[in-house]
Amino acid sequence: MTTDENAPGDLAHFREILMKRRLEILDNQKPIADSMIDTNTRQGDLADKANGNNEVHIHLKLKQTDAKILQAIEEALYRMEKGTYGVCRDCGEEIAEPRLNAIPWTRVCIKCKEKQSS
Numbered sequence: 001m002t003t004d005e006n007a008p009g010d011l012a013h014f015r016e017i018l019m020k021r022r023l024e025i026l027d028n029q030k031p032i033a034d035s036m037i038d039t040n041t042r043q044g045d046l047a048d049k050a051n052g053n054n055e056v057h058i059h060l061k062l063k064q065t066d067a068k069i070l071q072a073i074e075e076a077l078y079r080m081e082k083g084t085y086g087v088c089r090d091c092g093e094e095i096a097e098p099r100l101n102a103i104p105w106t107r108v109c110i111k112c113k114e115k116q117s118s
Contacts, residue, residue, distance in 0.1 A: 010097070011080055017104045022073045025066045072105035088112055 079085040086095050090112040099110050108116070 011085060014085070014100060014104045015077065015080060018073050018076055021104075022070060025070050025073075028066070029063070069105065072107070075107070076105040090115075 076085060079087075086100060087093070088095055088109040089107040091109065093109055093111075095106060095109045099106060106113075
């Protein structure tokens with residue numbers, strides 16, 4: 001991506017996507033304490049309370065996932081500054097544009113990702 005004549009336009013496009021996703025994650029950060037208060041103040045039987053506890057667990061998992069994505073977005077923005085965005089961390093090859101469109105914060109090309117999954 002970085003040696004391509006069209007890279008600056010592509011970078012602006014991907015930077016916009018990354019910044020938008022970053023903002024979405026930051027805007028959706030409802031404090032976990034709010035969820036726990038909601039669960040603890042609910043009226044209902046044990047099944048209702050268990051369901052509320054499951055909601056808190058799911059909320060925590062989503063927050064963890066969002067935190068990981070947020071970190072990956074920050075790293076992708078840093079790679080843009082360094083001029084290494086769109087280059088696979090493992091093999092050094094260019095990451096295909098369809099992969100960057102699907103996961104703009106990705107660090108590896110599809111071939112290296114498949115090797116990791118094997």
